[in-house]
Structure formats: structure tokens, C-alpha cells
Amino acid sequence: xxxxxxxxxxxxxxxxxxxxxxxxxxxxxxxxxxxxxxxxxxxxxxxxxxxxxxxxxxxxxxxxxxxxxxxxxxxxxxxxxxxxxxxxxxxxxxxxxxxxxxxxxxxx
Numbered sequence: 001x002x003x004x005x006x007x008x009x010x011x012x013x014x015x016x017x018x019x020x021x022x023x024x025x026x027x028x029x030x031x032x033x034x035x036x037x038x039x040x041x042x043x044x045x046x047x048x049x050x051x052x053x054x055x056x057x058x059x060x061x062x063x064x065x066x067x068x069x070x071x072x073x074x075x076x077x078x079x080x081x082x083x084x085x086x087x088x089x090x091x092x093x094x095x096x097x098x099x100x101x102x103x104x105x106x107x108x
Contacts, residue, residue, distance in 0.1 A: 023067040024107050028075075028087075033060040035079050040064050042075030042102075049078045074102040 030038050040052040044066070054062035054077075074094065076084050086093055087103040096102045 022070055024070065025065055026068050026105070026107055027063060027065045028054070028077075030054055030062040030077050031060055032062060032079060035062065037080055038062040039078045040066070040075060041078055041084070042073050042105075044068055044073050044075070049081065068107045070107050073105045073107065075105060076102055 028040050032038055038054040039049045040054060041047045041049050045051040052064055052066065054064040057063050074096075076086055078084050084100070086101045090103045090105070092104040092106070093101040094104055
């Protein structure tokens with residue numbers, strides 16, 4: 001099984017909602033030349049593998065951009081529907097109840 005290499009998530013822009021709270025445009029990227037599907041899961045989408053699929057920008061790089069409020073979020077990538085992996089290029093992580101780690105993203 002091939003271990004994918006990922007680029008770390010990055011913030012792109014900030015906008016205000018009607019309530020005045022800021023939403024930040026945050027991009028996530030994943031390098032996986034052999035993957036058929038890649039999705040982003042985390043506490044921002046109730047760990048639902050169907051809610052945030054990444055799109056291929058070329059044959060190897062997968063990308064998604066989300067709008068998130070300021071805060072701390074835990075996340076993982078799901079490869080081909082069954083392989084849950086943390087972001088190896090993001091050193092911020094916490095242990096989870098499954099004996100593995102979740103990546104942690106701070107959104108200002």
C-alpha cells in the first residue's frame with residue numbers, strides 16, 4: 001500500500017458572515033498518484049467521508065477549499081473510501097480514540 005505525500009493546509013482569504021463572524025478560506029492538498037478518491041474529514045463535518053471530496057488538479061495532486069470559522073480543528077484524509085490518514089506534513093496532531101492521530105489545524 002503506497003503512503004501518499006501531502007502538502008500542508010493553507011489559509012487563502014477571510015470574509016465576514018451576516019452575524020459578523022469571520023469565515024476563512026482554507027485549502028487542503030494531498031499528493032496521491034494512485035488514489036481513486038480522496039476526501040477530507042474532521043470535526044468541522046462530523047467526520048463524514050462523503051461531505052468534502054477533493055478534486056484532482058492534475059493526475060497526482062488532490063485539492064479542496066473550505067470556509068471555516070476561526071478555531072482549532074481536527075482532521076484526516078480518507079483515501080479510496082477506507083484508508084484514514086493524518087497529514088504527514090502537518091506536525092500538529094493529537095491522539096484519538098482509535099489509537100492513531102488526528103491532524104490539528106488552527107484557523108485564525
